[in-house]
Amino acid sequence: MEKQHKLYRTAFVLAxxxxxxxxxxxxxSTYLGFEDESLALFGFGTDSFIEVISGLGIAHMVLRIQRSPESNRDNFERTALRITGVAFYILVVGLVVSSIYNIWTGHKPLTTxxxxxxxxxxxxxxxxxxWWKRKVGRELDSAPILADANCTLVCVYMSIILLISSGIYELFKIPYIDSLGTLGLAYFAFSEGKECFEKAKSDKHCCCD
Structure with a gap:
């Protein structure tokens, strides 16, 4: 029982x-993205703020399942998911429109x-x-915590997109690569927004599990 309590506490700290x-x-990211005129970095930073809202729901979820492991998603979590989903969709529109505008005008970042x-x-x-969330999730045999670990993996994918687009531009100054990287981020933001609404309507832990 003591070990289980420590594991839940670790899960909460990770959240x-x-x-x-x-x-x-x-x-x-938003500051440097604005200063360097890098839309991909600015969009990446904005996504991070949205992830904060999602993270609050995750932290609440950990406390809930610690009290009652078999309980279903509550109103706080569903509201956080809906707000996060709306924010992601707004971000997608902003990123897509800005990317198209930058491609149309030939805008390039100062540096990436x-x-x-x-x-x-x-x-x-x-x-x-x-890795740590998966370790805790497996030891607790907790599907919600394992699902959260898988969803955190999406942040890794988005970071890889930013790294590739920023690296290519910094090395070769290829036009539009920053905007193309931004569209890649928009794709994952759209997927996350869609997932948030699906999760809010059901008790399934995560669409990426």
Missing amino acids: LITIFYNIGEGII FWGVIISSISILIMWILV
């Missing part, structure tokens, strides 16, 4: 780490150096969180 990391990442740095750090941090 908090995810929240605070995304806040920091969001602030830094910070996109390379931030995405590299994000891949490392998020992969550690995925």
